[in-house]
Amino acid sequence: MSRENTLRYVILGLLSHKERTGYDIKKCFQQEVGDFWSSRHSQIYPEMLKMEEQGLLASRKAITGQKLEKKYYSLTDAGKKELEEWLQAPLGSIVPTRDDFTIKLYLIDDAADPRIPILFQQEISRHQIHHRHLTERWKELFTDPEERERHYGHALILRQAIDREAQRLAWLKKEYKKLPKK
Amino acid sequence: MSRENTLRYVILGLLSHKERTGYDIKKCFQQEVGDFWSSRHSQIYPEMLKMEEQGLLASRKAITGQKLEKKYYSLTDAGKKELEEWLQAPLGSIVPTRDDFTIKLYLIDDAADPRIPILFQQEISRHQIHHRHLTERWKELFTDPEERERHYGHALILRQAIDREAQRLAWLKKEYKKLPKK
DNA sequence: TAAACCATGTAACCCGTTACATGATTAT
């Protein structure tokens, strides 16, 4: 958990190019952004209300169909300033992994334990799924090289995530093979 | 955040070979274990009390010096069973990165933005620090190859963490060089 | 004797998840 209310800055960032509703933000988190940050609508709506009260966001209402109200939020000058400041603020220090595979391996600690190969299989499987998912996303978004240029940051972090998964899978398979045969 | 009360299992794991006090657990998190999992004493003590109430832990009191009371906890049979079950339970699915460098890069998104090289410098710096820290730890613990065999899991995850940091640093430096000169 | 460390707890608060709750619109 980033305790520094990062959600607020992500929202500011997502609103920095165009106005959006809370629902739009929610959809972002279900789509591409969700690979890097996500929150539920039950956290998004109250947060945006608070940000409006604090003068970081402005809103206008619009009607779709007969009565469905949408609330479009946009950045105020204070909101823009808040975002700029955060973007320039130093990064936090690196926090513990808190990854269940890692901690289980630490606690079992014995290469001959029969639970070790199972653990590796599970870990390999979930990273394969994740790797495939990210690769799919890449194809969707960045098959066109022009898109890669238009969205430098996004392409970069997605590429990096894919490489990381590939490297992790290679490491896992290597260590899996080295396990003592029972 | 692992929402599944992982702390409880980490505590069970740390108690599985010898009895310890809450303070001992806290010290573990400040030392080697802390690279992979950590919690504060204000969370540890109440959690251990609850685990005792639930019959997972047993405790005995001891006096150091004239009156300083220590409370040593150990696993009950129920506690051992709980730990075994968790160790065999399937791993959770992979969660979003929630890393501030990543999300900032996503939000800036423009290779020509002057904040990008600064961001890279910050990221490189904090990973260098972390890499050095982990390498130090390795020297401390695993210079002796026999220790590496005695603590297979620990050696493995530490090695993996070091490799990951090294690979990440290489990637960061490569991309930093590719940035457009201003 | 003073500082650092040992040792154990509680309280307030923040972030995030799950569940509760409601109603409109669109596509089949």
Added chain:
DNA sequence: ATAATCATGTAACGGGTTACATGGTTTA
């Protein structure tokens, strides 16, 4: 018609951090 999706909220709870609070022991 009905299911899926759009749209916006609130409530309860769990896990984690910071701060509050207290006292004993060891080491320089």
